Every structure is written in C-alpha cells, then in structure tokens.
Amino acid sequence: MKLLEGKTAIITGGSRGIGKGIVETFAKHGANVAFTYNSSQEAAEALAEEVSKEGVKAKAYKSNAASFEESQELAAAVLEEFGSIDILVNNAGITKDNLLMRISEEDFDTVIEVNLKSVFNMTKAVQRAMLKQRKGSIINMSSVVGVKGNAGQTNYAASKAGILGFTKSVALELGSRDIRCNAIAPGFIETEMTGKLDEAVVQGWREAIPLKRGGSPEDIANACVFLGSDLSAYITGQVLNVDGGMLT
Numbered sequence: 098m099k100l101l102e103g104k105t106a107i108i109t110g111g112s113r114g115i116g117k118g119i120v121e122t123f124a125k126h127g128a129n130v131a132f133t134y135n136s137s138q139e140a141a142e143a144l145a146e147e148v149s150k151e152g153v154k155a156k157a158y159k160s161n162a163a164s165f166e167e168s169q170e171l172a173a174a175v176l177e178e179f180g181s182i183d184i185l186v187n188n189a190g191i192t193k194d195n196l197l198m199r200i201s202e203e204d205f206d207t208v209i210e211v212n213l214k215s216v217f218n219m220t221k222a223v224q225r226a227m228l229k230q231r232k233g234s235i236i237n238m239s240s241v242v243g244v245k246g247n248a249g250q251t252n253y254a255a256s257k258a259g260i261l262g263f264t265k266s267v268a269l270e271l272g273s274r275d276i277r278c279n280a281i282a283p284g285f286i287e288t289e290m291t292g293k294l295d296e297a298v299v300q301g302w303r304e305a306i307p308l309k310r311g312g313s314p315e316d317i318a319n320a321c322v323f324l325g326s327d328l329s330a331y332i333t334g335q336v337l338n339v340d341g342g343m344l345t
C-alpha cells in the first residue's frame with residue numbers, strides 16, 4: 098500500500114544517512130521528492146535518478162539550510178517545479194562535539210544555525226503554500242539528546258531541544274489550518290558516520306538498547322511516512338522517540 102501517493106515532500110539533507118533513507122522510503126510510498134544537500138552533489142544526483150525508477154518525480158537541490166534566503170528560493174523553486182508542498186522533513190543536521198570548556202563560540206553558533214535556525218527557515222518558507230492548501234505535515238528531526246541532554250554535546254543538545262519547543266509552538270499556531278507539526282527523536286542510528294567508529298564501542302551501545310540493536314535509516318523513515326501520511330491525521334505537537342527503547 099502506497100501511503101504518500103500524489104504528495105510532494107521536501108527533505109533537507111537527503112544525500113546521505115537518515116535523509117537518504119527518507120527519500121528512498123517516501124519514493125517507494127509514491128511521494129514526489131525534492132531533497133537538498135550541502136556538498137555531496139554526485140551522491141545526491143545519483144539518488145534522484147535511482148528513486149525516479151519508482152515512477153515518482155525526484156530532484157536534488159543544493160541549498161544551505163542555514164540560509165534564510167536559500168530556503169526561500171528552494172521553496173519557490175519546488176513549488177514551481179512540483180506544484181505543491183505537502184510534507185516538509187527538516188532533517189539536515191551536523192555535530193561539532195566538544196566539552197563546554199573547549200567549545201568555541203563559532204562551533205556553538207554554527208550548530209545552532211544549521212540544526213535549529215534551518216528549521217525556522219524552511220518552515221517559514223513553506224508556510225504560505227501550506228496555508229493556501231489548508232493542509233500540510235511538518236516533521237522535524239530532533240534527537241534523544243534533545244530530550245535528555247548529553248555531556249560533550251551542549252551545542253547539539255541545545256539545537257535539538259530548541260526544535261522541540263519550535264515544533265510544539267508551530268503545532269499550536271497552525272493547527273486550525275490542518276497543518277500538523279511533529280518531531281522525531283532518533284536514538285542511535287547506524288549510518289556511514291557511525292560505521293567509522295570503533296566496533297567494540299558500538300557493540301557496547303547496541304547492548305545497552307532494550308531492542309539490542311542500533312536503528313537503521315529505514316526505521317526513522319518509516320516513522321516519517323506515518324507522520325507525513327493521513328494515518329497520523331489527528332497527531333500534532335508530539336515528539337516520537339524512535340530509539341529501540343533507549344529512553345524508556
């Protein structure tokens with residue numbers, strides 16, 4: 098069953114990791130996908146070509162999520178090319194981990210701009226189109242770290258916790274127009290990035306998770322399909338932990 102047939106989705110940071118999984122899974126569910134990347138042009142274009150084989154429209158855009166202007170331009174270009182914007186997944190994110198003692202002002206600001214201000218930029222950029230349609234679903238990628246905090250990640254945790262306040266406020270502001278806004282808090286998701294970590298350390302993390310494994314990009318993508326589809330029509334302002342029970 099295709100749950101997103103005929104819908105158009107913008108996914109930020111779709112060239113790798115979780116975002117790539119969301120692009121692939123959304124296309125399998127019939128969504129037309131417009132996704133962004135920062136520098137991985139080749140990977141992004143290959144992905145667009147690959148998912149087009151599902152019979153959907155797919156296009157990769159180079160767009161810095163931290164830029165207000167580029168976000169406005171992206172939304173306008175997608176609207177022109179695709180005709181509507183039904184789902185927005187604010188997935189783009191970075192880490193610049195360090196202890197508070199060592200973290201620089203620049204690394205704090207950069208993480209807030211790429212992870213949190215980007216969510217403001219893109220939500221504002223699609224708001225008008227969704228208001229006109231009187232329908233829309235916005236999904237923001239937070240983290241268990243935004244819910245719980247984490248030593249060595251003050252910048253990242255603050256950005257991810259900020260997303261939760263933003264999500265709930267947007268849900269309250271736009272609910273009367275049938276625009277829903279929810280957040281996902283992934284736990285430990287195994288991507289290319291985590292593939293570079295020491296296997297013994299990673300195995301220790303897996304054993305500490307109630308479901309005894311790290312999550313996959315597809316686990317997060319499936320939650321996005323649910324929140325983007327009409328199956329979640331009465332759900333807004335919520336934070337869905339997709340973490341194998343990590344925070345339980």
Ligand code: NAP
Pocket residue numbers: 109110111112113114115116133134135136137138160161162163188189190191211238239240241282283284285286287288289290
């Ligand atoms: P990733 O593999 O590092 O991929 C990040 C994606 O974001 C890439 O497509 C990258 O594009 C894009 N990106 C980075 N900066 C950008 C910018 N300024 N503008 C537009 N796109 C930008 O990360 P991931 O592990 O898949 O994580 C995806 C999201 O889930 C992030 O928000 C992350 O905080 C969150 N999350 C991840 C985990 C985990 O365990 N992996 C856990 C909790 C939450 P390029 O390829 O061009 O660089």
